[in-house]
Amino acid sequence: MELFVFVVAGAMVLGGALGVVLRSHPVHAALSLVLTLFGIAVLFVAQEAHFLAAVQVIVYAGAIVVLFLFVIMLLGVDNAEDLRVEPFKIQRPVAAVVGAGVLALVGLAILASRDATVPTVVQSEAVQEAALSPHDSNIKALARDVFSDHVLAFELTSVLLVIAVVATVMLARKPRKGEHVIEIVEGAGK
């Protein structure tokens, strides 16, 4: 059963990823990305990361992909890119070689360290206690970890999100009439 889940979700992940890279139409690529993200969420559930699976579906497949689709729709850039155009002659062979090299190196490292001994991790008492909870142990243990050991990082992420939102609003809004804005001048600096 676990093998079946892994094979199906793995096929979803890899098929969606290939779709993102190979589909010429941006909307099709975004929908392939949804397939990949759902496959990852299934694999999270298979590895007992229930909370992260829910967040994956809500944040990634829900918010981020919708953001992509909104940008495609608002700008009307949904025309297909001609994939036969190759701006640099050796770009694709080099990219294929580098990709295969990354896969071979990381794969060999994984296979070489397959039988490595796993160091024992000492978790804080609160996390250990939460992990004993019968039905919602994952979310409780995660909450104890985030809100006790990593509470400063958690607060900093909220600051980061506020900064990102303010920056994006400033970047994307249209300037009012008569307002001084910094224009990007065509051919400036040439």
Next chain:
Amino acid sequence: MIAYEIPVPTTTWYLLLSAALFAIGTVGVMVRRNPLILFMCIELMLNAVNLSFVAFARQMGDIGGQSTVFFVMVVAAAEVVVGLGIVVAILRRKPNATTDDMAELKG
């Protein structure tokens, strides 16, 4: 009749899947020229790393890997928001711009 044991996916399987996903994302970043698709390929690479974090978290019995994934997701969301803001600002001035046209920040 030979008794055939159905293999159970181990951490190694998950790590190999994540390596394949990361390699596909790398090739996508190097090959594609549409800035939106570049962002999607970066998301693929981030998800590959998230998958390996969760696999290690289960193998080591440590919830810390999962909280790291949580933070990676927050940072990825912020990165996409700012990145798409920049893409909107550029594409509004130059429709159908590709990454080759984005040398405007160069002095």
